Amino acid sequence: xxxxxxxxxxxxxxxxxxGPQHPATxxxxxxxxxxxxxxIKNVEPDLGxxxxxxxxxxxxxSYQQIVHLTDRMDxxxxxxxxxxxxxxxxxxxxxxxxxxxxxxxxxIGELTRIASHCLWWGVMGMDVGxxxxxxxxxxxxxxxxxxxxxxxGARLTMNYNIPGGLMFDIHPNFVKRTKEFIxxxxxxxxxxxxxxxxxxxxxxxxxxxxxxxxxDAISFGASGPVARGSGxxxxxxxIHPYSAYDLVKFEEALQTDGDCLARYKVRIQEMWQxxxxxxxxxxxxPEGDTKVATKAVIKLPKGEYYQRVETARGELGCYxxxxxxxxxxxxxxxxxGLSNLGVINSLATGSKIGDLVAIMATIxxxxxxxxx
Amino acid sequence: xxxxxxxxxxxKTLLTGMSVTGGYFIRARKGALTQQYPDNRETLKMxxxxxxxxxxxxxxxxxxxxxxxxxxxxxxxxxxIEIIWDRGIDEETGKKKKxxxxxxxxxxxxxxxxxxxxxxxxxxxxxxxxYENSVYDRTSLTKVLNQPGSKVKAGIEx
Numbered sequence: 218x219x220x221x222x223x224x225x226x227x228x229x230x231x232x233x234x235x236g237p238q239h240p241a242t243x244x245x246x247x248x249x250x251x252x253x254x255x256x257i258k259n260v261e262p263d264l265g266x267x268x269x270x271x272x273x274x275x276x277x278x279s280y281q282q283i284v285h286l287t288d289r290m291d292x293x294x295x296x297x298x299x300x301x302x303x304x305x306x307x308x309x310x311x312x313x314x315x316x317x318x319x320x321x322x323x324x325i326g327e328l329t330r331i332a333s334h335c336l337w338w339g340v341m342g343m344d345v346g347x348x349x350x351x352x353x354x355x356x357x358x359x360x361x362x363x364x365x366x367x368x369x370g371a372r373l374t375m376n377y378n379i380p381g382g383l384m385f386d387i388h389p390n391f392v393k394r395t396k397e398f399i400x401x402x403x404x405x406x407x408x409x410x411x412x413x414x415x416x417x418x419x420x421x422x423x424x425x426x427x428x429x430x431x432x433d434a435i436s437f438g439a440s441g442p443v444a445r446g447s448g449x450x451x452x453x454x455x456i457h458p459y460s461a462y463d464l465v466k467f468e469e470a471l472q473t474d475g476d477c478l479a480r481y482k483v484r485i486q487e488m489w490q491x492x493x494x495x496x497x498x499x500x501x502x503p504e505g506d507t508k509v510a511t512k513a514v515i516k517l518p519k520g521e522y523y524q525r526v527e528t529a530r531g532e533l534g535c536y537x538x539x540x541x542x543x544x545x546x547x548x549x550x551x552x553x554g555l556s557n558l559g560v561i562n563s564l565a566t567g568s569k570i571g572d573l574v575a576i577m578a579t580i581x582x583x584x585x586x587x588x589x
Numbered sequence: 590x591x592x593x594x595x596x597x598x599x600x601k602t603l604l605t606g607m608s609v610t611g612g613y614f615i616r617a618r619k620g621a622l623t624q625q626y627p628d629n630r631e632t633l634k635m636x637x638x639x640x641x642x643x644x645x646x647x648x649x650x651x652x653x654x655x656x657x658x659x660x661x662x663x664x665x666x667x668x669x670i671e672i673i674w675d676r677g678i679d680e681e682t683g684k685k686k687k688x689x690x691x692x693x694x695x696x697x698x699x700x701x702x703x704x705x706x707x708x709x710x711x712x713x714x715x716x717x718x719x720y721e722n723s724v725y726d727r728t729s730l731t732k733v734l735n736q737p738g739s740k741v742k743a744g745i746e747x
Contacts, residue, residue, distance in 0.1 A: 282666035285702035349610055370638040370716065376702045384707060388638065412609045417599045513660075513708075 244584030275548035333529035382508025441531025446480035554586035661705035
């Protein structure tokens with residue numbers, strides 16, 4: 218009997234898990250991949266591994282206590298999250314905080330943004346295979362962490378804002394250290410670009426990979442650098458200025474290509490813009506009080522309130538439904554991470570598994586922000 | 590032709606990147622932030638505002654400033670502080686007055702948010718700057734902040 222040769226050999230789709238402990242997923246996020254060979258057919262994120270029911274805990278806590286929970290959502294832009302909660306409470310109570318508070322909040326918010334993008338740059342480089350970036354980024358981020366530690370007392374979960382202002386005044390060294398950091402960091406961003414952006418391997422890993430069209434970005438509700446990399450104007454600091462953003466001049470970082478490299482460029486541009494914002498404000502921090510006295514038990518008037526801010530990852534919205542008691546009836550966060558994760562299927566379908574790592578890096582996933 | 594230009598570009602960008610890392614290789618110690626941690630315990634000093642753990646300072650005659658008003662207990666988001674209080678007779682006026690029996694602090698549950706210290710009207714509790722909080726047994730993270738036999742300083746009212 219002669220052996221027969223099958224003429225209709227076909228490839229078969231199969232299923233593979235990426236995560237929940239894959240180092241490239243930046244946390245405990247499980248990606249369910251359907252792949253054909255090495256080509257991705259479908260990506261489905263499985264969420265909930267570190268769900269801590271923060272929104273439910275908000276319903277239990279008083280408005281002062283809610284602030285510290287938001288540190289634990291997007292821990293890389295914790296100060297901006299705190300600010301969002303404080304702004305929505307101040308909006309409901311119709312408190313006008315002093316100019317000094319607004320300026321300090323803006324400066325620390327921009328420092329947070331730089332620290333977040335700095336960490337992202339290091340991790341992004343590591344995801345595509347360059348370990349050096351990680352050390353360089355952490356070296357510069359350490360200086361920002363020192364500023365935070367000296368003024369706020371903590372490096373990551375600062376909890377420096379309270380409804381009505383700041384917990385205490387800035388440290389006397391704050392201005393000096395921030396100026397030193399600006400001078401230092403201005404020499405480092407060109408170095409970042411020289412090290413990574415021009416590199417042929419990096420270009421091949423990012424150029425034309427994971428292209429997000431502006432229509433998709435809008436329909437998925439993407440925000441922040443992910444949407445701005447596709448040319449969508451969505452900077453809340455420009456559209457609805459809060460704190461001291463209406464006092465400063467800055468440009469919205471925009472790129473039109475929509476691929477991984479465009480999102481990289483947006484974040485580098487944003488670091489330059491943040492430096493410029495801090496420079497405009499740091500020399501003329503107005504004198505005055507650092508807090509407005511609120512009642513020990515804050516009760517919001519009955520009604521619904523919404524405030525949105527621009528975190529390092531995109532638009533964070535805080536929705537409060539109050540029934541007039543000391544706890545909110547409902548506290549909802551519209552987190553940037555969850556909406557940005559939504560685009561991943563349309564970005565990754567058709568590309569290779571290795572590209573998925575680069576795509577996830579440029580979406581800048583922070584899992585506690587997605588799960589809350 | 591693009592084959593050779595690709596090789597040229599590859600080598601060029603590689604050398605550009607290497608010039609950055611090479612520069613750091615030559616002047617390695619300049620601006621280095623790394624600390625030899627366990628060996629530099631004597632010289633390592635935290636910032637004044639660093640949130641290590643909550644402590645209650647006592648003076649020479651074993652007196653603290655806590656009146657037992659429980660504002661820190663109410664301010665705490667996760668039940669870290671527990672105050673067991675009692676009523677004692679005030680020596681001067683002879684009236685009954687609230688005093689603390691035990692000010693219990695669960696370091697294991699503390700998130701270092703600082704709300705208790707903000708809430709304290711008499712500055713009885715402050716931040717300590719110690720940073721080595723890991724222990725072998727979880728129960729040793731529960732601390733009683735007021736020392737045995739201590740009492741509130743005279744004239745402290747909330």
